[in-house]
Amino acid sequence: MPTCAPVTETASKTATTHPVISAPDIEVQIAEAARFTRRHLIASIYRATSGHPGGALSCADILATLFGAELNVWPSNINDPQRDRFVLSKGHACPTLYAIAAWHGFCDKKESLNLRRLGSPFQGHPHVKDLPWVETSTGSLGQGFSVAMGMALGLRLQKIRARVYTVLGDGEMQEGSVWETAMCSAHHKLDNICAIVDYNKMQSDALNEEICGIAPLADKWRAFGWEVFEIDGHDIPQILSTLHRAATTRGKPSCIIANTIKGKGVPYMEGSPAWHGSVKLSHEQAETALQALGCTAEEIKEFLDV
Amino acid sequence: MSDNSAPALIGSSGDSLREAFGKELTRIAPEFPKLVVLDADVAGGTGVHHFRKAHPDKFIQCGIAEQNMVAAAAGLAATGMLPVVTGFACFLERAYEQARLSVGYARRNVKIVASHPGLDVGPDGGSAQALEDIAAFRAIPGMVVISPADPIEQALATRAILEYDGPVYMRTGRSGSVRLFNDDHVFEIGKGQIIRHGLDVTLVACGVEVARSLKAAELLAEEGIEARVVNMPTIKPIDEALLKRCVLETGCMVTAEDHNIYGGLGSAVAEAVAKNRPCPIEMIGLKDSFGTSGEPDELAEHFQITAPHIAEAAKRAISRKENLQ
Numbered sequence: 071m072p073t074c075a076p077v078t079e080t081a082s083k084t085a086t087t088h089p090v091i092s093a094p095d096i097e098v099q100i101a102e103a104a105r106f107t108r109r110h111l112i113a114s115i116y117r118a119t120s121g122h123p124g125g126a127l128s129c130a131d132i133l134a135t136l137f138g139a140e141l142n143v144w145p146s147n148i149n150d151p152q153r154d155r156f157v158l159s160k161g162h163a164c165p166t167l168y169a170i171a172a173w174h175g176f177c178d179k180k181e182s183l184n185l186r187r188l189g190s191p192f193q194g195h196p197h198v199k200d201l202p203w204v205e206t207s208t209g210s211l212g213q214g215f216s217v218a219m220g221m222a223l224g225l226r227l228q229k230i231r232a233r234v235y236t237v238l239g240d241g242e243m244q245e246g247s248v249w250e251t252a253m254c255s256a257h258h259k260l261d262n263i264c265a266i267v268d269y270n271k272m273q274s275d276a277l278n279e280e281i282c283g284i285a286p287l288a289d290k291w292r293a294f295g296w297e298v299f300e301i302d303g304h305d306i307p308q309i310l311s312t313l314h315r316a317a318t319t320r321g322k323p324s325c326i327i328a329n330t331i332k333g334k335g336v337p338y339m340e341g342s343p344a345w346h347g348s349v350k351l352s353h354e355q356a357e358t359a360l361q362a363l364g365c366t367a368e369e370i371k372e373f374l375d376v
Numbered sequence: 377m378s379d380n381s382a383p384a385l386i387g388s389s390g391d392s393l394r395e396a397f398g399k400e401l402t403r404i405a406p407e408f409p410k411l412v413v414l415d416a417d418v419a420g421g422t423g424v425h426h427f428r429k430a431h432p433d434k435f436i437q438c439g440i441a442e443q444n445m446v447a448a449a450a451g452l453a454a455t456g457m458l459p460v461v462t463g464f465a466c467f468l469e470r471a472y473e474q475a476r477l478s479v480g481y482a483r484r485n486v487k488i489v490a491s492h493p494g495l496d497v498g499p500d501g502g503s504a505q506a507l508e509d510i511a512a513f514r515a516i517p518g519m520v521v522i523s524p525a526d527p528i529e530q531a532l533a534t535r536a537i538l539e540y541d542g543p544v545y546m547r548t549g550r551s552g553s554v555r556l557f558n559d560d561h562v563f564e565i566g567k568g569q570i571i572r573h574g575l576d577v578t579l580v581a582c583g584v585e586v587a588r589s590l591k592a593a594e595l596l597a598e599e600g601i602e603a604r605v606v607n608m609p610t611i612k613p614i615d616e617a618l619l620k621r622c623v624l625e626t627g628c629m630v631t632a633e634d635h636n637i638y639g640g641l642g643s644a645v646a647e648a649v650a651k652n653r654p655c656p657i658e659m660i661g662l663k664d665s666f667g668t669s670g671e672p673d674e675l676a677e678h679f680q681i682t683a684p685h686i687a688e689a690a691k692r693a694i695s696r697k698e699n700l701q
Contacts, residue, residue, distance in 0.1 A: 151456065198482045206454055207482040210473055216444045217478050220451020220459075223436065227412065227457065247474075250441035254448070257439070 096139050100306050103173050104134035108335045109363050110169035113373035116356035118186040124345035126166040128270040128330040129237055133170045135309040136235055145175045148203045154232045155205045155221045159214030160239035160268060161195040168192050176203045212245030215265060219251045222263040233317060234263045241273030243284040255323045256295025264316045264324045268303065270332035272343040291325040303328025336362050393549035394491040396527035398423020400534040402430045408538050410458040414438050414445050422462040422491040423548065446471035449486045450478035458485060458538065465490035465506035465547065472512055479543050480516040487537050493547040494634030495667050495675040496584055505667035511639020513545035514612045520565060521612040523547040525586035526556040529609060532563035540565055547583060551672050554587040568615040574602035577690045578622040578629045582608050582641050585632035585681065592686035603690055611641050616648045623649055628656040628693040632686050637661035656696035658689035
């Protein structure tokens with residue numbers, strides 16, 4: 071495996087509760103985790119011969135920041151009722167989730183490369199019965215968000231102070247049930263839920279605006295009663311500070327619209343809906359991608375040798 | 377309801393299945409501290425207005441948005457709550473995919489309780505008559521499907537589904553229903569019971585068709601035909617052992633349900649019987665058609681699911697059995 075020391079459990083725990091690590095240190099660690107995540111997801115999609123690299127790459131910094139600093143979830147407390155919940159509503163980006171989970175020790179780094187295979191728990195969309203640290207099964211757009219809202223309600227009813235984070239795709243905004251959940255969350259004044267939209271402006275076939283326009287997105291969420299933050303979804307310090315601001319919002323839910331680039335980190339994929347996929351990566355494409363992500367020849371060999 | 381000028385809800389003052397469900401849920405709620413009830417603005421129609429009044433802090437209003445409601449119930453269950461999702465059967469079908477993925481696939485302890493099933497909806501017409509809900513929910517792996525026959529059984533089933541750990545779809549009913557059982561009645565998920573003895577034919581029914589099957593047995597008795605009646609409140613998992621015994625002892629069957637003949641009780645019985653020892657089966661239900669407006673009794677007559685229709689089907693089944701011998 072590439073020589074990247076995982077963030078220690080103590081380090082990520084202290085990030086939210088005991089700020090003994092200075093901010094730049096945690097940002098460096100998150101950037102390192104994000105780098106690993108991108109490499110790992112390219113490798114797993116290459117090995118699987120199918121998968122959705124574009125939207126997986128676009129949310130890598132968001133997931134790395136959530137798992138690196140915001141969520142109080144570690145492999146040791148996945149059953150703790152007090153834990154924060156994370157739901158990947160855009161379930162097709164699960165190679166990113168598997169990679170960041172591997173980085174933090176929820177699963178084995180090598181095993182989690184075994185994507186989309188018979189007998190592997192790392193299905194093409196995350197499944198809670200296969201992986202106990204996955205909070206709910208997703209893969210049908212919109213549903214993860216509704217489930218996350220139910221979790222937020224359940225936590226509040228039980229007076230548990232944990233928060234619920236969910237990452238949605240921008241194409242997902244076209245699902246009507248998303249707006250049912252948006253309306254219901256605001257009605258119930260759920261300030262323990264934070265929805266993050268991976269706004270890469272593209273979906274399966276083309277640009278959002280060509281398929282079914284979702285703009286003005288921030289206005290829509292505001293009109294539905296949410297506190298809205300618009301950020302650069304690849305700027306880790308900005309993601310961090312916005313998550314903190316969202317956590318202090320009272321009386322209404324928070325939506326972070328994270329402007330991202332589809333395929334971020336792999337130049338030939340950036341800004342092209344063709345890589346929303348499910349696509350097959352050739353050896354050469356995977357190699358070029360890993361080179362762009364800073365892998366050494368040895369690391370590339372280790373990642374791609376099946 | 378304190379407002380006396382408000383129109384009475386048809387069936388809500390009588391002994392309807394939805395009332396039995398709503399009242400029992402309200403009564404036993406203190407025994408289930410994690411219980412919450414979700415509603416999509418139809419509490420007065422589903423019977424959970426009783427619950428809302430008694431336990432307002434456990435009542436979650438979701439608005440007219442069933443997809444969100446069903447998936448949110450899965451999220452509530454994920455945090456250890458015991459959610460009961462309530463609504464009209466046809467509108468809960470709208471959240472079928474949420475029931476499939478977020479409830480069934482994730483195997484969440486969610487109870488979906490549907491009032492207004494089948495032709496029993498009456499005058500609201502074909503658009504509101506869910507005649508495919510049993511088929512649809514039965515096809516979700518691991519989903520238990522229940523359709524009780526009378527208020528006593530509905531109340532017992534209400535407790536049983538709360539005590540059961542896993543996803544359940546349960547029908548109630550809108551109309552005032554016939555009281556069939558006494559207070560000593562037993563309900564167990566997955567078990568049917570013989571409620572009238574006979575050896576010529578077995579009538580297997582669920583929901584409102586149980587009372588009609590009993591009446592059919594009386595009609596048959598007048599002609600010297602001894603029909604056995606089986607109450608089959610759990611459509612999934614179906615009571616295969618009881619069906620096997622009935623095939624051996626009576627040699628033919630009629631199934632009766634307020635539902636399409638495709639995919640519901642009839643199909644479940646036929647699947648079980650075919651696996652063991654096959655026998656002639658006649659199916660009473662909607663013959664692959666939608667409903668229409670009318671009073672429930674008129675509709676039952678129009679769509680041929682009343683006692684005389686069940687009795688005629690029984691005679692056909694018996695003659696098919698005799699032709700085999």
